[in-house]
Amino acid sequence: MSGLWFSVPPPDSGRGTSRRLRRGAALTLVFASVLGTGAATGSWGDEARSLAGAADGSAGRHPVNAHLDGSGGDAKNTGPGSGPQDDTGRGRGAEAEGSEEADELVSRSGDRWSSSYTAREYEGLRRTLDGEYVGVGISVRQESGAHGAPEVDVHRVQPGSPADKAGIRAGDRLRSIDGEDVTGRPVTEVVSLLRGSGPDPATASPSSSTSRSSFAPSDSSATAPAAPAAASVARHASAPAASVPAASSGAGSTVTVGLSRDGERWTETLRRTRLTADAVDVDQLGPGATRIQVSSFTKDSGEQVREAVEDEVPRGSGILLDLRGNSGGLVTEAVSAASAFLDGGLVATYGEHGAQRALYAERGGDADRPLVVLVDGGTMSAAELLTGALQDRGRAVVVGSRTFGKGSVQVPSKLPDGSVAEMTVGHYTTPSGREVEGAGITPDLTVEGGSDREATERARTVLSGLATRS
Numbered sequence: 001m002s003g004l005w006f007s008v009p010p011p012d013s014g015r016g017t018s019r020r021l022r023r024g025a026a027l028t029l030v031f032a033s034v035l036g037t038g039a040a041t042g043s044w045g046d047e048a049r050s051l052a053g054a055a056d057g058s059a060g061r062h063p064v065n066a067h068l069d070g071s072g073g074d075a076k077n078t079g080p081g082s083g084p085q086d087d088t089g090r091g092r093g094a095e096a097e098g099s100e101e102a103d104e105l106v107s108r109s110g111d112r113w114s115s116s117y118t119a120r121e122y123e124g125l126r127r128t129l130d131g132e133y134v135g136v137g138i139s140v141r142q143e144s145g146a147h148g149a150p151e152v153d154v155h156r157v158q159p160g161s162p163a164d165k166a167g168i169r170a171g172d173r174l175r176s177i178d179g180e181d182v183t184g185r186p187v188t189e190v191v192s193l194l195r196g197s198g199p200d201p202a203t204a205s206p207s208s209s210t211s212r213s214s215f216a217p218s219d220s221s222a223t224a225p226a227a228p229a230a231a232s233v234a235r236h237a238s239a240p241a242a243s244v245p246a247a248s249s250g251a252g253s254t255v256t257v258g259l260s261r262d263g264e265r266w267t268e269t270l271r272r273t274r275l276t277a278d279a280v281d282v283d284q285l286g287p288g289a290t291r292i293q294v295s296s297f298t299k300d301s302g303e304q305v306r307e308a309v310e311d312e313v314p315r316g317s318g319i320l321l322d323l324r325g326n327s328g329g330l331v332t333e334a335v336s337a338a339s340a341f342l343d344g345g346l347v348a349t350y351g352e353h354g355a356q357r358a359l360y361a362e363r364g365g366d367a368d369r370p371l372v373v374l375v376d377g378g379t380m381s382a383a384e385l386l387t388g389a390l391q392d393r394g395r396a397v398v399v400g401s402r403t404f405g406k407g408s409v410q411v412p413s414k415l416p417d418g419s420v421a422e423m424t425v426g427h428y429t430t431p432s433g434r435e436v437e438g439a440g441i442t443p444d445l446t447v448e449g450g451s452d453r454e455a456t457e458r459a460r461t462v463l464s465g466l467a468t469r470s
Helices: 019-028 045-055 093-097 100-107 119-129 185-195 228-234 300-311 331-338 382-392 452-469
Strands: 005-007 041-043 113-117 132-136 138-143 151-157 173-177 211-212 237-241 254-261 266-269 275-276 280-286 289-294 318-322 346-353 355-361 370-377 395-402 407-416 420-429
Touching: 041 300, 100 113, 100 420, 113 119, 113 237, 280 300, 280 452, 289 300, 289 452, 300 331, 318 452, 331 346, 331 355, 331 382, 346 382, 346 407, 370 382, 370 452, 382 395, 395 452
Parallel strands: 289 318, 318 370, 370 395
Antiparallel strands: 005 041, 005 407, 113 420, 132 275, 138 151, 138 237, 151 173, 173 254, 211 266, 254 266, 280 289, 346 355, 346 420, 407 420
C-alpha cells in the first residue's frame, strides 16, 4: 500500500502563494496544538517515514500520477537577501535543484493540498511525525476579543522549554511577533510568523536563552491574507505556535514575541531549541469526568490514547475527548485511537485512484463508557476522520463548532532528484458516507463564539447527562 497523507493547507494556499512558502508552511503545519505550528500534514504510518528515509537513496522510487487535480501556486519567494532562500534562510543552491521535479508536478497539478519537498525538508517532516520539533514550547489559541477583533492567547507552555524558562504562562496574551501585530490575524498566519527562519540546525547551538525588554508597540501596517474559508467557522479555533520542523527553522534561531498580562506589556526574545512533544494529555475535570486531550496524531499517539482509557480513567468516569486544535497527523494513529472507543467496525472509507478502501478499528475497545468529543474549527484532517467515525457509529456526542473540512487523501512519492511530491489521489468519507472535504463535521451540540472554558463546561454537562442515562 502506498503512503497516504491527509493534509491541511498552509496559510493562503491559493495560486499566488510561493511554492517555497507553501512547502515550508506545510512542514510547519504538521502540528496544531502540539506546541507546534498550525494546520497539518499527516501520513499513512510507517510507510511515509520509510519514504522519508528514501530521500538518501535507501529506498526505491514510488510512481506519481501527474494528472491529478488540484490547485497550487507557482510564484517564487525569494525571501530576505540577494537571492532565493531555503527554509533555513540560506541560499537554495544545489538543494533547490533537488526539488525542481516535485515543484513542477505540484505546479502542474494546481491542487491546493499538494506540496513538494526537498530531501532535507522531508526528513524534517518525518521528525515532526515522530514527535520531534524545533520550537520555543508554546501553543496558542485564538479567542474573541473585547472589541471584536480575535485575540491570540498562550494556551499551553511545555515544561522546561524556552518559553517556560522565560516565565511565559498559559493565559498570557500574544500581541506581536518580531514586531508584527497579530491581533485579528488568522491563527495560521500567526503560526507562520512564529516559525520564521534561522541558522542551519546542524551548526546552531541547541541551547535556549531569553531576554526581556520594555514593550514597544508594533508599527507594522501589513495586512493578513484571508484565512481558509473552512477555518473561519470557529470563533476560537486553536493552533500551535512557536515550533517548527527541524529541517525548516533550526535550533538556535530566535523569535521575539510581544506579550501582556494583567495590564503589563513586555517582549521576550526566545531561542528555538529541539523539543519532544507529548501529543496526549490526561487530566481530571472533577467527579465523573476525565479529559483526554490529543493535540496531534504523531507516532504512538493512538496507543497513548488506548493506554489512557485503560489505565488513567477511573472506574465510573466518563471521557471528554478534546480534539480542539488537532490538525491531524498519521492516519494509522487516528484509527488506533478510534480502536480505544470502538469494538471493531468501520472507521472510514477513502478513494485511491478510483478504488474504494476501508479502515477498520480493532476489536476490544471500551464501547460503553460515556464519551463526548470536543471540536472546533482547528480540528482537521485525521482528527475529523476520528470525530466522524465516533459520531456516525453513535459512540459519542460531538460538542463545539464545525470542524475545518479537510477530507482529501495525498500520496507522497520520491522522484529521481531526491525530492518528494505529495499529490491528492482521492477523498475519505465517514462510516455513514458523509464527505468531510469542504463541509467539516457539524457537532451534535454547537457552541459558537464562546470561550474555551464555556465550551468545556457545556461538554461536561453533556457528559454528565450521558452518565445519568447509562
